[in-house]
Amino acid sequence: MHMHPTSAEDSILEGDAGQMAGQLMTRLQPQRWPIPLDRFPAGTVLVGGAVRDGLLNRLTEHPDLDMVVPDDALGMVQKLSQEFGGACVVLDRDRDMARLVLGRWTIDLARQDGDDLTADLLRRDYRINAIALTLTTEPKLLDPSGGLADLRDQRIAAVHEQNLLDDPLRLLRAPRLAAELSMRIDEATLEMIARHRQQLPKVAPERIQAELLKLVQANNADQAISLLHSLQLIAPWCSDQTPKTFNTSALTAAEQQLALPLARLTQLLSDQGVRDLRFSRKQIQRCLRLRTWWLRDQQQSAETLEEQERLKLHQELEEDLPAFTLAWPLERQTKWLSRWRDQEDTLFHPSAPLNGRALQAELGLRPGPELGELIHHLCLERAFGRIDSEAEAIQCARDWINRPL
Template identity: 55%
Template structure:
């Protein structure tokens, strides 16, 4: 799509303009366009002309989304009589820069966003704009985390003064901002500010484990991880420390996200000795097996919380997909056990599989024959325990 195909008076605003100056544009960035009027009508026309799809974002505010190949282009009606009015109603000055396509392309920066980009700072356009949409309070910290910038001192005071307004934002919108924040390069610093401002207090008030609400100091630990391991482990570890389970539920995190945080939180507490020092080797064999079954994919997130002396050896074993303890599997599946040993499906079969998984994890069985012998022995002892007076003629 060429700029000449856009509605007359279209201007590019927001993140794409900002990121272009920061040299951080992706190959297919999300684009935000402001048009003088009839944004939804224009979106439908472009979708029909170019073979894309039109999504209605807000019919009352005249906002639509054009999905075209790998591109997402949002069109919104100008807010105010002039484009300058629209830009002055935005959240932060670095998001209030526009690129006009009429005639020779030109930049419009009525609030001073270009200067903020040069100074690596996030500055609110004004306090009333933050109050108009309280999600913007959280967005400011997310921007500092993603762009590795500092929050302007006056803007910080605005966030503090208006923190009680954040619950007015939809839980799903807050959740989306937090997911982006915890995955950002400078997340730990932004989280420290977030906790200092108590911006999430409405969703942490029921938590008694205040120690879990501290930012994750994992910079040195994360150096031991590969890029892909960091992308998997750090957001989970940060989110688990940022919000208790009740807060995650109230903010409508997915069942999968909640389950991952619950399991990680449990094992952080369980693997820590009474003196406050992690001591995973003190776990019993069944507990160790359960730990590795619960956190098979997320174990680095747990390791991030441990002292350096414990980290390297656990990471090395976790990286070995053949390690039977760190990647537990039963030596025989349920179907094989049913057919070979004539066992019916049910609790006994499940307990047997768990037992064989434990035996394999600790190297006591490795071959099929050893597993079958271990299964027969276990079943025999179960029968004896069930009927201790039974005869063995």
């Protein structure tokens, strides 16, 4: 995901409001959007993350566009989806909120909440998310709560305490934003979050899951996770595991992107927690396997396992081996990662030298448990270097079939 870095040189937060609005519109490049501006109804404004990230110069290549329209948001999305293609997703029929998905773009439209736009903005979660940009020839920034000042001060502050209670997921959103934006949460807002933490379990598990997935991928996730613990915000789902210190110096940037979110999630949540928050079956399996092998490695070094167990480790953690090594001393980690990076390493990337169909054709075997056992045996022999060729694999298979029982 391409993202512009934030730097003092890129800041547009020090100019006057009119100048900032023009520069922000330039950064947003509406000419690239899949829907022309003139197709939105008069009075439409851009709000939320795209405005905030544009001001901070951290827009992605395809930013999510959240817009407030005067009325009939769902009808507008349905009309635009018919005109430009894409999918219409109803987000909240009662509150008139819908999403238009067009390729890699998502555009959310919501009907104005309140008598005017100021009332709508003052019902939002945090002041940095309560800034609007008019989509007019001369764009204007609307900032009734002081979000621009918060952006300048790198501060996350709630608009109103009641707003957090209106949707308790917002309690978790502050630590997530702090992790993503490298900002601090102001003390009054921290007190609000701690005071109402028992409200979070009322939120749909899938929504909590989505926030946590974003949080563990952020640059400052470790500090945010520490904050979650101190606030006891996700206590119902937390692991009682002693926190590990992760060593990333031996990992490439791509390997860190693969390993750190999984390792953080596994360390943060209990096995029951990942189930209760309804993570995907694959994500649950990855977390449970990683935790199992972490605990096993504490009891007995993975390097001293019997062959069957060592093969099982590499079969179960082939994709996630960098995460498994994160808490190791550098020398041991480097050694394992070097082998894992070699796609030809038959132990770290185990596979059988012959598949079931080939074995059936060559040896006249029938599908069944015996065939599965043979394939596993061949995989083991190849993993530990006792089979190098197809001919050797066939002979090994014959020997196994004819073994004395």
